[in-house]
Amino acid sequence: MVDTRTQAYINLFAVLGTLENLCELVPEAAELAQTPKPIAIGFDVKDGPAATLTFKDGKCRMEPGIGKVSVHMSFSSPAQFNAMIDGANPPISLGVILNMNFLLKQFTPLSKLLESYMRPTPEQLEDEKFFEVSTTLMFCTISVALSQIANNDEIGKFSAAHTPDGDIAFNIADGPGATLRVKDGRFLTLKKKGDNPRAIMEFESIKLARQLFDNEVNALGCIGTGRISMRGMINMLDNLNRLLDRVALYLA
Amino acid sequence: MSFELNTYAKNNEAFTRAQQLIPGGIYGHQGPAEGCYIPASAFPRFSAKAQGSYFWDLDGNRFVDYMCGYGPNVLGYGDPDVDAAALEQLKIENCVTIPSYKMVEFAELLVDTVKTADWAFFAKNGGDTTTLAIMTARAHTHKKKIIFVNGFYHGVAPWTQKIDYPGVIPEDVSNNLYVDWNDVPALEKLIAENEGEIAAFISTPYMHGNFIDNVLPEDGYWQKVREICTQKGIVLIVDDVRCGFRLNLAGSDAHYGFEADLICFCKALANGWNVSALCGKEFLKSTVSGMSYTGSYWMSAVPFAAGIACINKLKAIDACTEFRDKGTKIKEGLIAAAQNNGFHLVVSGEPALFYLRLADDDSLMLHQEWIAECVKRGIFVTNHHNHFINHALSYEDIQFTIDVAEDAFRTVKKNHPERA
Known part of the structure; x- marks a missing residue:
């Protein structure tokens, strides 16, 4: 039931896209993202997504499409790209060779650092700061994955088509927030809290968010007790919930 | 006038206990998630008793109940005539190896009462009858596709759900076609695109979907739909589970001046005693008799006795006229209360099943x-669903409702100085 192409969109925009937030939240990541001159890596997946990841001044930014890049990574299919995300070697090109130093000494460690926050050990989560950053990064990944599923997965597109236009606030009360902007059945994730949402889904704490992400508590029960609060256009949130169901399928 | 606010300590304690044992604490439409309890803290969880148009929760808070058990409470909780008939039947027999003759009496009453009914088939829930209606249409036509109206609700069987719902697979809904309410040209186009493949068109008598203003049929809509279905050999199914016996005792198709081929009843059929019925035209009787479709409790006699008493009483009191009058008074009172406080309240749908939305x-x-402010003050209304009128609701209750609504509007106004 997992669509390879949708998985590629999630891997690129939601998973690699979280490098943006890693560099903001983790000093070690910001250090790794320091480059003497900006480096832009283009990920170009045939019959799939394309995006450019730019590293500049210790920050990282992802933009859709391939602009002027230092490294152009072409993938023959979504499956090949997904395999790289799962640990296979990237395709070799001239750009890769010329920037091998950055890729090996900075990009690969950055990716591994991201993975450590995304798949933490129970011991790591005992550290309060690590817990907070790890959960925030997971939240960012999920927020972006929602839009990728809404725009690409066949069943996700059905949910999206039934979602009224407007902004959905997807928030953690004492933590990060995202805005899911819906227009004509297409979703766009903005990694910031919105000003004027038509619907709000909010987790009462970052701790609860973690428990939900790790499937340790029942979401329906939390709605019943008010630990997850929902208000506004419930038919927007109803469809968001259906997309969240599918996020679990893709990010499992 | 101001009102004391409810507190829910015992409700919350019971809900915590329920969550240990029952999925979600309370699942489905009577629970806080699907019931859209927003915020959750404003709503009670469990009832302790019910009488007339009221229920009391575990903390002793009384509510004037405009959800009526989501429809079944049509005469009032614990209606003495219906309950006496049911209890009398209970002394005689209920769930037996062969059915009680009460089933025949109830069928005769329905055929006499419901205009389109030449026969009656009994089950328990509304969804039992919508599923039977679809199966009957397919068995009769030997076709597989079904046309639904967007925003529909016909129960919880997989065929009634959507492709993105948990537990539903694409094959469950692969023969479902969708058209907008009141859109005859779109219906004609859809039928042309699926010529010879459509078994049934199923719809509620008017669009009473959740989260949206309810919409009545445009002039001539149903007559045109009837004409198309007859021409094309499509079985016309009216899901009257929600509206049945609140608009017109002859059926909501009769209310809107047409005749369905199959009509589904449940909620108001027996004032809370568990029975549903599919009624239909003669030409489908042989088909439905051959269906493999039954259930352990479907021929229990007590609900039949209750149903007979309920329908007879609804007739005796001219209930539908009363529901319309009471619904209209509530509508007018609530709109005025909103206006008094600078709000614009839209009340849509039929007065007997009014739907509320603040359009500000x-x-x-x-x-x-x-x-939420209304619920905290003892009026049980919802923010997402149509409401229901029952016979026990008094005109004093209606005035109390309007007074509470006014106080609730004042509070919302006070809480939003930015609107001034």
Whole structure:
């Protein structure tokens, strides 16, 4: 039931896209993202997504499409790209060779650092700061994955088509927030809290968010007790919930 | 006039216990998630007793109940005539190896009462009858596709759900076609695109979907749909589970001046005693008799006795006229209360099943705040679903409702000085 192409969109925009937030939240990541001159890596997946990841001044930014890049990574299919995300070697090109130093000494460690926050050990989560950053990064990944599923997965597109236009606030009360902007059945994730949402889904704490992400508590029960609060256009949130169901399928 | 606010300590304690044993604590439409309890803290969880148009929760808070058990409470909780008939039957027999003759009496009453009914088939829930209606249409036509009206609700069987719902697979809904309400040209186009493949068109008598203003049929809509279905050999199914016996005792198709081929009843059929019925035209009787479709409790006699008493009493009191009058008074009173406080309340649908929406923002958040303030003051209304009138609701209850609504509007106004 997992669509390879949708998985590629999630891997690129939601998973690699979280490098943006890693560099903001983790000093070690910001250090790794320091480059003497900006480096832009283009990920170009045939019959799939394309995006450019730019590293500049210790920050990282992802933009859709391939602009002027230092490294152009072409993938023959979504499956090949997904395999790289799962640990296979990237395709070799001239750009890769010329920037091998950055890729090996900075990009690969950055990716591994991201993975450590995304798949933490129970011991790591005992550290309060690590817990907070790890959960925030997971939240960012999920927020972006929602839009990728809404725009690409066949069943996700059905949910999206039934979602009224407007902004959905997807928030953690004492933590990060995202805005899911819906227009004509297409979703766009903005990694910031919105000003004027038509619907709000909010987790009462970052701790609860973690428990939900790790499937340790029942979401329906939390709605019943008010630990997850929902208000506004419930038919927007109803469809968001259906997309969240599918996020679990893709990010499992 | 101001009102004391409810507190829910015992409700919350019971809900915590329920969550240990029952999925979600309370699942389905009577629970806080699907029931859209926004905020959750404003709503009670469990009832302790019910009488007439009221229920009391575990903390002793009394509510004037405009959800009526989501429809079944049509005469009033514990109606003495219906309950006496049921209890009398209980002394005689209920769930037996062969059915009680009460089943025949109830069928005779329905055929006499419901205009389109030449026969009656009994089950338990509304969804039993919508599923039977679809199966009957397919068995009769030997076709597989079904046309639904967007925003529909016909129960919880997989065929009634959507492709993105948990537990539903694409094959469950692969023969479902969708058209907008009141859109005859779109219906004609859809039928042309699926010529010879459509078994049935199923719809509620008017669009009473959740989260949206309810919409009545345009002049001539149903007559045109009837004509098309007859021409094309499509079985016309009216899901009257929600509206049945609240608009017209002859059926909501009769109310809107047409005749369905199959009509589904449940909620108001027996004032809370568990029975549903599919009624239909003669030409489908042989088909439905051959269906493999039954259930352990479907021929229990007590609900039949209750149903007979209920329908007879609804007739005796001219209930539908009364429901329309009471619904209209509530509508007018609530709109005035809103206006007095600078709000614009839209009341849509039929007065007997009125739907509420505050139109002062495009997010429903103000509306949800107002509904919550009403509930905290003892009026049980919802922010997402149509409401129901029952016979026991008094004109004093209606005035109390309007007074509470006014106080709730004042509170919302006070909480939003930015609107001034």
